[in-house]
Amino acid sequence: MLEPINGRTMFYGKSDVLTYRTYAKPLAVTPVPESSFTGCDNIIFAHNITFAVTGEAFLPSFSEGDNSMVVATDSMKNFILRNTADYTGSTTEGLLQLLSSRFLDKYDHVTAVSVSADRLPFEQVMVPGVEGLKQSHLVLRHSNNESYSASLTIKRGENGTEVIAHECRLKDLQLIKVSGSSFYGFVRDEYTTLPESFDRPLYIFLNINWTYSDVQHALDGDLGQYVASEQVRDIAHNAFHELNSPSIQSLIYQIGLRVLSRFPQLATVSFESNNRTWETIVEPEETKGGVFTEPRPPYGFQGFSVSRADLAGETA
Numbered sequence: 493m494l495e496p497i498n499g500r501t502m503f504y505g506k507s508d509v510l511t512y513r514t515y516a517k518p519l520a521v522t523p524v525p526e527s528s529f530t531g532c533d534n535i536i537f538a539h540n541i542t543f544a545v546t547g548e549a550f551l552p553s554f555s556e557g558d559n560s561m562v563v564a565t566d567s568m569k570n571f572i573l574r575n576t577a578d579y580t581g582s583t584t585e586g587l588l589q590l591l592s593s594r595f596l597d598k599y600d601h602v603t604a605v606s607v608s609a610d611r612l613p614f615e616q617v618m619v620p621g622v623e624g625l626k627q628s629h630l631v632l633r634h635s636n637n638e639s640y641s642a643s644l645t646i647k648r649g650e651n652g653t654e655v656i657a658h659e660c661r662l663k664d665l666q667l668i669k670v671s672g673s674s675f676y677g678f679v680r681d682e683y684t685t686l687p688e689s690f691d692r693p694l695y696i697f698l699n700i701n702w703t704y705s706d707v708q709h710a711l712d713g714d715l716g717q718y719v720a721s722e723q724v725r726d727i728a729h730n731a732f733h734e735l736n737s738p739s740i741q742s743l744i745y746q747i748g749l750r751v752l753s754r755f756p757q758l759a760t761v762s763f764e765s766n767n768r769t770w771e772t773i774v775e776p777e778e779t780k781g782g783v784f785t786e787p788r789p790p791y792g793f794q795g796f797s798v799s800r801a802d803l804a805g806e807t808a
């Protein structure tokens with residue numbers, strides 16, 4: 493987010509800049525027990541980028557219609573596309589840093605850039621190899637599963653450009669646990685119609701966000717401290733599988749603690765969750781499954797953040 497200048501909101505930029513870069517540097521991550529993900533080839537390193545700039549010098553373009561300092565958003569788009577070719581690293585965050593710091597270097601009157609990217613997920617398909625199936629290096633399929641996005645705010649500082657804020661995000665993880673979740677013991681009063689549930693088919697939509705203590709670990713995959721969204725996703729899968737959760741509130745708290753304890757390089761983990769618990773039509777029986785249908789709106793949601801202080805509290 494770009495900070496206001498002299499109390500005034502002022503920015504402009506370009507969104508939906510689609511950059512399909514091929515053959516970026518492969519990413520290797522330090523493996524964790526919960527995940528089989530160890531890295532990706534980055535054969536297609538594709539992003540949908542939003543790029544916004546601010547600076548005192550843009551005031552006349554708003555107040556007087558003076559475009560003399562305006563870098564056209566069309567030029568911004570070209571800048572993003574052409575400079576993407578020069579990125580030699582392996583992470584979304586590193587690409588965003590390259591684009592924003594180069595932009596600040598080129599245009600003196602820009603004082604800060606806010607940039608975010610949704611990674612467009614393409615997965616290598618499996619093809620026959622000498623020792624069974626292997627990943628194709630030529631054919632990938634676009635995935636409609638959860639996806640990854642990152643954002644940076646970068647500013648001209650005294651010693652060159654510096655990243656002043658960042659956030660990493662796993663978006664739209666949709667998980668169903670068919671048995672082993674409950675929700676009971678909540679306030680019962682004249683407004684309560686929801687029955688207590690001791691075993692519900694819990695369907696959740698989740699966004700998981702995290703920040704690093706040292707942003708350098710996100711920018712440079714070669715430092716070996718990069719946290720892949722696939723690893724965070726798999727830790728969430730494991731926690732959901734193992735825990736008999738009394739509520740979504742409790743589940744996301746536990747996922748947060750597990751992510752933080754697995755990755756000491758992270759400072760915070762936060763959640764936005766959405767309750768899509770299936771409506772029961774026919775109660776499940778032991779010999780026969782149940783039948784469920786989509787819940788009707790409105791939907792419940794939760795938001796929560798955990799930090800390393802929560803982790804210290806748990807283990808003390």
Ligand SMILES: O=c1[nH]c(=O)c2[nH]c(=O)[nH]c2[nH]1
Pocket residue numbers: 675686738739740741767792
């Ligand atoms: O996990 C839940 N938390 C709630 O706060 C809530 N409220 C509700 O109606 N169902 C649920 N489920």
